[in-house]
Amino acid sequence: MRCSLPIFIIVVAGLFAAHPAGAQSDSVMGGAAAPGKAISAGSTAAGMANAADAKPSSSDTMTRALNINSLESGTLLKIINQAFDTNSDSIDPENGTFNWKGHSYDIGQFRVFRGRFERYLSLPPTKDDTAYAETLNQITELLSTRNGDGAAGNVMEAWKLLYRASDFDSDGGNSLGVANQVFNAWRIRDEKQALTVAQNELEHIRKQQQGSVVYGADAIAAETGQTMTDAVSSAALLGNLSTGNATNSNTSSGTNQNNTNNQNTGNTGNTGNKNTGNTGNNRNTGGQQPKTGQVGNGGGPGPTGQLFRARELAETEAKIQALSVAGLLSVTQAKLQFQSQIMSLFLQRRFQHCLIAASFYRFIFKGSHQNLEVGKKELASFLPSSDLAFTVETIEFLAREAMNDVNSGMASVRASYDDNRKVAALERLQETFFLGEYLPSVTQFETSRKESLLLLYRKIDEARKLADLRDYDAVVRLNDEITALTSDFRGAEVNAAVRSAQRMSSLALSAAQQCAANGDYPKAQEFVEKAAQLWPLNPAIKAYTDNMASQANMGTQAALFFDESFKRNDYRRIYEKRAELAVVFLSDQLRGPQLKGVIDRMARVEIYLAQEEELLAQNNAFAAWEALVGAKAFAPDDVELNQRMAQLAPRVADFIGRLDQARRYEDAKSYAASLTSYLSAQDLYPASQLARVGVGRVTGMIMDQLAPAPAADTAQAPLPSGKDVAEPAK
């Protein structure tokens, strides 16, 4: 990571630098354009609120101005997520992989791995970790070619230490696996040595058998006059045929069968040769050699004996080949197993164990076995541009490279931490942890620093989750805390993004309120949804919805209340709640005008009542009564009015009686009698408006009655008599 971590840092820094720019460009396209337009929309909307005629177009204008539909709310979250992102770009949470040198490590479920990282931060290093690290270092030192030049004692000591290392919890049994692998290789090596001894013995026998065959062939050639070549060829031909059978039935039973035949043959041809053959071949240790020796010496000098000797020679050669193949297979198997173990340790990021196993491998296998037969594809992913042959040393190189990267990464973590750039330290630590989770430099990181970074990690993680939930108040609070913890956290950017979102939400809510005021409830609902989408926990949304709900509830109740009261002509109840009802029935085409009429009536009634109070204070009961009568025309069933009339009636009873009588006569079309009563009432209260108006009205009626036939009435009327009485017109 001496090479990769700086590259990582540059890449990540470049991404961080690019993200705000991208966010800004996004804002220019959508987010930033929206606030600018929204501000103009706010002023436009305010102006429209004053202009009632502009109602129909106000909501549309605001919609266009707010540009809510095209607002990329994801931009905000992207900014915040970038600010709170503790994951390096080298980590792929979706696939659960970690990339290093172009190779993807499978880290399993990312959530589980995050849990491991948090656990690592929360757990302090123990003494066991220290002892474990020392043990592994000791093993590495013993296996180093610099110490003891690979002495067998050092190797054995290192092998024993592997069992000690495996006792530690943090080892995970990997040391035991390496130790077992070494033991297995050693066992195979011993078997290979035993096979070599057996193979050497068979070689010796084969040479003897070969001499016997040659000798027998020469003897037969001398007796029969055949050439040596022909004898040998015929013997070899027969021997091969027999050998082929013997090889196919390469079992002890087959061998015994041959022995039996040989014995019979020996007894038939040459009895004395059995003991001679036994004497000459019994010094071999192999279980089959004595029998083979018997066979070799059991043949007589004739052609049949020569045939059996040739077959025995072929059998021996087959056994030598079989032993050679068996030895080769066991060595190859051990090598492949060992290489697989080394590769597995490397891929598990157990780099120390990988180095230890590679060192053992070097001591166990010869230099010609260093080429890798397994894991070539995996190694090729680490070294994509190389076409070199991959050896165990290649894995060692990569393991050492990884360890060096981890060590330099931890140095970077400490440097960033000391500079109070804890976010950077946390990012570097997380990257380093993913690669060197099992290395001492990571496991023995200082507890105090881990605790501090854990606190920061948890706060950042909490803030990120709160940002996902758009709980911006909590995000701002946590942002302040995080900013106090470290100097390299982009708190100002987060605050700006949060404020932008809050402002957009408030603007959308204002638009919703204006739409609701204009009665455009679907549009208002749309704006509220947008406001909630931007900032779900916006307290103004709750107030708005509560207000709307109470308005809806109040609207229903108010409608019932108004209708009932209006039906009973109980205008006073309506008048007392005129303010609330006026708000509710603002857009009610039916009840709005009715409410206005009621308010007008009751306002006049109130004026009359006030006037009545004043007149009573002046002790003008008749005028007070007439004021009440005037109010009665507007609210005949008003309780307050009727109560006052009832209180005042005794004081003006006579006046009331005369007026009432006048009214009744008038209703009965007895206008003259009515006029008399009005005059009578006027006598009681000469300034009576009721009487005056009544007199005027009734006299008009009388005139109307007399007008149609004035001449007839005059004719019917008796002529006036007397000197001073004026004569009626003729």
Place this chain on the structure above:
Amino acid sequence: MSNPFMATLFSCFVPRSLVFTVVLGALALLAGCGRSGEPFPVHAFLAAPDNLQGNRYRLDAEIDAQLNWREGVGRIIAVRPLKDDARLPVFIADSLKANLLVAQRYRFIITVRKGGLLYVEQLEKL
């Protein structure tokens, strides 16, 4: 003239025929006054005007105010009886050609018409 003392005194200085003529005239006059000169019952009228419909009375009253006037028809005047405080409306047809002023006192010959209308048939200034 209906006083017997005055009649005796008058007969001592006037010829018998003249006295006789005067007496007959007075009787005739008294007979006429008794038919249309009955004072108007104000309180009875106020209490139940319909009960007096068709009757003819004499009403001495002071003109209080003119309530209405329609050309060619007549005028309605509020009068105050000399012996009562209540005001009464009376109709005086234009055909009577009367010149009326407030506070003038008149003797009205009235009939109570339908609806309680006090229709002035004759009036005489007092």
